[in-house]
Amino acid sequence: MNILILGSGGREHSLAWAILQNPKCDRLIVAPGNAGTGQIAENADIDILDGDAVAAFAQDNTIDLVIIGPEAPLAAGVADTLRAMGLAVFGPSAAAAQLESSKTFTKTICDAAGAPTADWKRFEDATTAKDYVTQQGAPIVIKADGLAAGKGVVVAETLAEAHAAIDDMFGGTYGAAGASVVIEECMFGQEASFFILSDGTSILPVGTAQDHKRAYDGDTGPNTGGMGAYSPAPCLTETIQKQVLDDIIQPTINEMAKRGTPFEGVLYAGLMIEDTGRARLIEYNTRFGDPECQVLMMRLGGQILDLILACAQRRLGEMTVNWANDHALTVVMAAKGYPGDYEKGTKIKGLDGLPQDSQNMTFHAGTETKDGTTIATGGRVLAVTGRGETLAEAHQRAYAATKTITWPQGFLRTDIGWRAL
Numbered sequence: 001m002n003i004l005i006l007g008s009g010g011r012e013h014s015l016a017w018a019i020l021q022n023p024k025c026d027r028l029i030v031a032p033g034n035a036g037t038g039q040i041a042e043n044a045d046i047d048i049l050d051g052d053a054v055a056a057f058a059q060d061n062t063i064d065l066v067i068i069g070p071e072a073p074l075a076a077g078v079a080d081t082l083r084a085m086g087l088a089v090f091g092p093s094a095a096a097a098q099l100e101s102s103k104t105f106t107k108t109i110c111d112a113a114g115a116p117t118a119d120w121k122r123f124e125d126a127t128t129a130k131d132y133v134t135q136q137g138a139p140i141v142i143k144a145d146g147l148a149a150g151k152g153v154v155v156a157e158t159l160a161e162a163h164a165a166i167d168d169m170f171g172g173t174y175g176a177a178g179a180s181v182v183i184e185e186c187m188f189g190q191e192a193s194f195f196i197l198s199d200g201t202s203i204l205p206v207g208t209a210q211d212h213k214r215a216y217d218g219d220t221g222p223n224t225g226g227m228g229a230y231s232p233a234p235c236l237t238e239t240i241q242k243q244v245l246d247d248i249i250q251p252t253i254n255e256m257a258k259r260g261t262p263f264e265g266v267l268y269a270g271l272m273i274e275d276t277g278r279a280r281l282i283e284y285n286t287r288f289g290d291p292e293c294q295v296l297m298m299r300l301g302g303q304i305l306d307l308i309l310a311c312a313q314r315r316l317g318e319m320t321v322n323w324a325n326d327h328a329l330t331v332v333m334a335a336k337g338y339p340g341d342y343e344k345g346t347k348i349k350g351l352d353g354l355p356q357d358s359q360n361m362t363f364h365a366g367t368e369t370k371d372g373t374t375i376a377t378g379g380r381v382l383a384v385t386g387r388g389e390t391l392a393e394a395h396q397r398a399y400a401a402t403k404t405i406t407w408p409q410g411f412l413r414t415d416i417g418w419r420a421l
Contacts, residue, residue: 001027001064001065001309002026002027002029002061002062002063002065003019003025003027003028003064003065003066004030004057004061004063004066005019005031005037005041005067006030006031006048006054006066006070006073006078007030007031007033007069008030008032008033008034009069009290009365010290010293010332010364010382010383011069011070011287011289011290011291011293012033012037012070013030013037013363013364014293014297014298014361014363014383015067015288015293015297015304016028016041017297017361017363018297018300018301018302019067019302019304019305020041021301022304022306023302024305025305027042028040028041029041029043029063030042030043031044031046031048031054031057032044034367034368034377035369035375036363036364036367037364048068048072048078049073051073051076051077051078051080051082052081054066054073054078054081055085055087058085058087059085059087063087064088065088065090065308065309065312066082066087066088066089066090066091067308068091068265070287071097071147072147073091074101074265074286074287075094075098075100075147076094077093077094078091079093079094079265080094088312089312090266090311090312091265091286092264092286093264095261096261096264098261099252099256099286100284100287101146101286102145102146103120103122103143103144103145103146103182104145106283106284107122109256110252110281112255113251113254114247115248115251115252115281116247116248116278116280116281117280117282118141118184118185118280118282119184119185120182120185121183122180122181122182123180123182123183124181125170126166126167126170129181129183130162130163130166132183133156133163133183134159136183136185138157138161138162138186139156139157139158140162140183141153141154141155141156141183141185141186142156142165142166142169142183143181143182143183144169144174144177144178145177145178145181146176146177146179147177148174148175148178151174151223151224152169152174152178154223155186169181187272187280187282188274190235190272190273190419191210191271191272191273191282192208192209192210192233192273192279193208193209193210193211193229193233193269193270193271193289193292194208194236194241194249194268194271195207195208195209195266195267195269195289195292195296196249196266197266197267197307197308197311197316198253198265198266199312199316199317200253200257200264201253201262201317202317203249203250203253203267203316204311204320204321205241205321206266206296206304206307206321207231207232207300207321208232208236208241209229209232209292209295209296210230210231210233210235210419210420211227211228211292212227212228212415213227214227215227215339216413222340223339224334224380225290225339225380226292226332226380227291227331227332227334227412227413228330228332228412228413229289229295230295230327230329230330230416231296231299231327231328231329232327234420235273236271236273240277240278240279243279244271247279248271249269252267252284253267263286265286265287265311266287266288266311267286268285268286268287268288268289268292269284270282270284290365290380290383291330291380291383294328294330294363294383294385295328295329295330295385298328298330298358298361298387299323299326299327299387300321301358303321306319307319326387326389326394327387327388327389327394328385328386328387328394329385329391329394329395329397330383330384330386330398331383331398332381332384333382333383333384333407333411333412334379334381334410334412335366335376335378335379335381335409335410335411336409338379339379343409345375345376345377346375346408346409346410347374347375347376347407348367348376348407349374349405350405350407351374354401354404358387359386359388360385360387360397361385362383362384362385362401363382365381365382365383366381367381376409376410381407381410384398384399384401384405385398386399386400386401391417391420391421395421398416399414
């Protein structure tokens with residue numbers, strides 16, 4: 001098979017790495033890719049938000065399957081364009097991708113499906129939003145309604161923080177994503193991520209993970225796209241997974257199909273596991289998480305291609321997942337200053353000697369190769385990942401690898417996995 005992956009992050013590098021382990025893959029192209037994908041596959045310079053350009057490239061290169069990694073091309077309808085051209089594609093339609101691109105849409109679906117989630121209201125101006133949070137009190141959660149690269153959520157501990165977040169969102173900090181704001185009840189418990197595939201009708205769980213959103217040790221500092229993750233998530237027991245499938249995910253899939261917008265792709269449920277032992281939905285994402293994808297791919301390996309292909313061909317009901325009794329943990333190395341302003345173009349050394357095998361991988365995100373040197377070009381730059389029979393073993397492997405990387409302009413958290421360990 002000739003396969004095209006759209007995206008340039010650690011998620012796409014890990015997908016490429018896993019897919020290449022499957023003998024069905026003959027040729028693999030990543031667009032636009034990064035320094036890491038360029039070492040194992042072909043990189044291609046395509047505007048991945050332009051569905052016509054992607055479709056033309058796919059036809060010119062006899063692509064059999066297109067896998068859409070990030071959320072932006074999904075929201076832009078790239079999957080719709082590809083399907084209309086008769087191409088096999090993994091990723092939901094723009095209408096179905098509203099489960100991520102619109103907080104209001106997701107809440108409306110949850111209400112219709114009876115899926116448990118936080119109480120909420122939507123606002124289109126700062127004054128009424130501030131009046132509402134003053135009435136409700138703090139802590140309270142302020143969310144930009146649209147896509148904000150994982151950063152448009154503020155858990156406000158005080159009314160002053162809530163008012164400031166509202167001003168930021170309506171003031172343009174998150175661009176068009178903050179044109180309207182969703183304000184939610186603050187839920188308490190452990191956060192975890194549950195990933196399922198859906199072909200529009202059938203669903204198949206493909207893993208659990210927990211990530212660390214805050215920038216600094218001790219879960220402090222600003223929210224980020226994710227500073228590390230581990231899989232499986234201990235708090236997502238079999239009992240809770242069944243409750244989530246029965247009460248949240250299957251009703252959502254049913255409601256989407258009922259509305260004529262069946263969900264096809266990967267659905268990533270961000271969950272709050274409360275002290276009662278039940279889960280409520282925090283949010284949906286309509287693609288693999290980053291850095292959660294890195295730990296999932298370490299554990300799934302080459303079978304992920306068979307699962308993705310079955311999903312794209314609407315025969316997911318035939319499939320099962322073969323799990324090893326193992327653990328994986330990834331540590332994100334980010335540019336100093338992230339998620340705020342940071343320097344680009346800095347050199348990273350020490351990558352050449354790192355092992356790249358089923359137990360140890362360093363996945364690239366914001367990198368490119370210049371004159372034979374790896375250059376940091378983004379905020380989150382590397383995801384150093386270990387796998388082992390225990391989480392402690394995976395933790396040791398990942399952190400040992402970070403110590404061989406020389407990058408003075410980067411930083412990492414030293415406590416990834418602390419809660420489970």
